[in-house]
Amino acid sequence: MARTLTEKKGWIGRIFFADLLSGLRLTLRYMLSRTITHRYPDHEKWVPYERHRGHHFMKTNDEGEVNCVACELCSQICPCDCITVIPFENEKGDRRPAVFDINLARCLYCGLCEDACPADAIKLGQEYEVACDDRPKLVVHLDDLVAAPRKAGDGGRLQAARLDKDRQQRSTATGGAGGRDWWQYIRKGK
Amino acid sequence: METFLTLLPMLVKMAVIVGVLLLLPLPLTWLERKIAAHIQQRPGPMRVGWHGLLQPVADAVKLLTKEDHIPAEADRRLFAMAPVVALVPPFLVFTAIPFGEPVEVFGTEVPLMLSDMNVGLLFILAVSGIGVFGTILAGWASNSKYAVLGSLRSIAQMISYEIPMGFSVIGVVMLANSMNLSQIVAAQQGLWNIVLQPVGFFVFFVAGLAEAQRIPFDLPEAEGDLGAGYHTEYSGIRFSLFMLAEYLVVVMLAALNVLLFFGGWNGAPFFLPDPVWFLLKTGFFVWLFMWFRFTFPRYRYDQLMTIGWKVLLPLSLLNILVSGILML
Numbered sequence: 001m002a003r004t005l006t007e008k009k010g011w012i013g014r015i016f017f018a019d020l021l022s023g024l025r026l027t028l029r030y031m032l033s034r035t036i037t038h039r040y041p042d043h044e045k046w047v048p049y050e051r052h053r054g055h056h057f058m059k060t061n062d063e064g065e066v067n068c069v070a071c072e073l074c075s076q077i078c079p080c081d082c083i084t085v086i087p088f089e090n091e092k093g094d095r096r097p098a099v100f101d102i103n104l105a106r107c108l109y110c111g112l113c114e115d116a117c118p119a120d121a122i123k124l125g126q127e128y129e130v131a132c133d134d135r136p137k138l139v140v141h142l143d144d145l146v147a148a149p150r151k152a153g154d155g156g157r158l159q160a161a162r163l164d165k166d167r168q169q170r171s172t173a174t175g176g177a178g179g180r181d182w183w184q185y186i187r188k189g190k
Numbered sequence: 191m192e193t194f195l196t197l198l199p200m201l202v203k204m205a206v207i208v209g210v211l212l213l214l215p216l217p218l219t220w221l222e223r224k225i226a227a228h229i230q231q232r233p234g235p236m237r238v239g240w241h242g243l244l245q246p247v248a249d250a251v252k253l254l255t256k257e258d259h260i261p262a263e264a265d266r267r268l269f270a271m272a273p274v275v276a277l278v279p280p281f282l283v284f285t286a287i288p289f290g291e292p293v294e295v296f297g298t299e300v301p302l303m304l305s306d307m308n309v310g311l312l313f314i315l316a317v318s319g320i321g322v323f324g325t326i327l328a329g330w331a332s333n334s335k336y337a338v339l340g341s342l343r344s345i346a347q348m349i350s351y352e353i354p355m356g357f358s359v360i361g362v363v364m365l366a367n368s369m370n371l372s373q374i375v376a377a378q379q380g381l382w383n384i385v386l387q388p389v390g391f392f393v394f395f396v397a398g399l400a401e402a403q404r405i406p407f408d409l410p411e412a413e414g415d416l417g418a419g420y421h422t423e424y425s426g427i428r429f430s431l432f433m434l435a436e437y438l439v440v441v442m443l444a445a446l447n448v449l450l451f452f453g454g455w456n457g458a459p460f461f462l463p464d465p466v467w468f469l470l471k472t473g474f475f476v477w478l479f480m481w482f483r484f485t486f487p488r489y490r491y492d493q494l495m496t497i498g499w500k501v502l503l504p505l506s507l508l509n510i511l512v513s514g515i516l517m518l
Contacts, residue, residue, distance in 0.1 A: 020486070027229045027485040037232040 041171030045161035047152045053109045055127035057148035067121035070097040074113035082106035100142040126152040129170045199300045215437040216246040229484045256426035268331035273431035276324020280438035282317045286310040288372045290455045290464035310371040322348040325420045332423035340419030344410035350498035355397035357506035361390040361513045362450045375454030382453035389509045391451040398443040406486040444475030
């Protein structure tokens with residue numbers, strides 16, 4: 001990104017401040033180029049890429065049941081011991097989680113639970129606004145996980161957004177799919 | 191009644207100039223923040239008003255409502271005096287700055303300046319030199335190490351740079367055969383002084399940057415090593431007076447650069463009145479100062495002294511010598 005324009009100039013260049021002028025030229029070009037910052041949270045919101053590891057979500061099958069078979073592998077592999085799973089047997093005779101709690105305050109979003117899961121149930125999604133004013137609120141339950149946003153299929157863009165006062169001042173995307181491609185405004189090196 | 195009628199234009203001019211100068215820092219802080227932001231590829235203030243245009247008002251309200259803190263060990267009287275002493279010279283300077291040709295208002299000729307002095311240029315250089323007393327008093331009265339260091343640096347810098355600054359305008363005075371600013375401008379009707387005095391302009395511009403204590407010569411208030419320099423201990427309204435003085439010095443230097451080297455209001459396109467053209471040129475120089483500020487790093491102290499004494503002073507003397515020989 002950063003380009004240095006300090007080539008060795010002769011004494012003529014030294015007298016006419018070629019180095020200072022090239023610095024001025026660079027800043028002038030920046031001054032006239034587009035700004036690249038996100039106007040988060042009340043105007044724009046960044047949609048992360050699919051590889052982003054954010055707030056977890058739970059996949060469901062066609063009947064609307066959670067995929068999780070409560071094998072507890074995720075809670076075993078979790079390096080910070082933040083997943084609590086208590087299994088039970090439902091009326092169909094399937095093993096399902098009665099309790100599936102994730103303590104987001106302890107989670108380090110490593111994604112090992114996603115790797116360990118044999119039933120394609122627990123995933124890390126696109127949601128990254130998890131700040132709140134009360135620590136117990138950071139323990140999310142099974143229904144929160146089912147309702148959490150999925151992985152963003154079309155990540156890497158900026159969406160129109162507004163500040164949501166009801167949802168603890170979080171930013172809510174207002175535009176639909178689409179949005180502008182942020183990367184096209186980044187100055188690329190020659 | 192007669193005396194009142196002769197005084198009236200003067201009073202109106204004074205009111206306009208003081209009012210404009212007092213309000214000028216508001217748009218200038220906005221401009222500076224926007225330029226800083228855009229050089230760093232961010233939008234700058236955007237939330238208060240359209241593109242943050244009301245941001246300076248919010249800043250002013252914040253500064254005016256803040257606690258006016260005076261350190262316990264400070265010299266209270268000098269501490270209170272310093273911002274005013276810093277603020278008066280930039281205001282005084284504008285009494286001698288012409289804004290255009292005299293205009294006809296109701297049959298009387300009104301010069302677009304407060305006082306058409308014979309020695310306007312000398313007056314400006316002398317009065318702007320007083321401004322450093324505000325800095326000295328502020329540093330001394332604060333009873334703080336940072337403030338004293340900042341004002342010490344500022345004194346050394348002022349002494350070093352006022353000399354080349356004074357010498358650099360001698361070429362202009364020689365060309366115009368006058369120290370009267372409107373005559374200097376009139377002498378540039380055909381050819382702007384920048385063509386005849388490029389070295390003089392360079393010395394004046396660099397020394398002006400140092401006089402205004404702006405980057406790359408802002409050692410008196412180097413944030414990195416001095417906190418905030420001589421106004422470290424100031425807060426609230428007194429701090430804003432220092433900021434006001436700083437911006438006014440910038441505007442004053444921009445105006446001087448235009449008057450002395452860029453033809454003042456000469457060469458206005460036909461659709462622009464002279465004063466507007468002059469103010470546009472001044473605005474360009476203000477923008478230039480801000481552009482410099484966010485491009486260059488700060489010079490080291492010994493480099494500052496080297497530039498002042500070993501580069502600018504010989505250059506300005508040489509400039510006088512060469513222009514004198516050429517004029518013979």
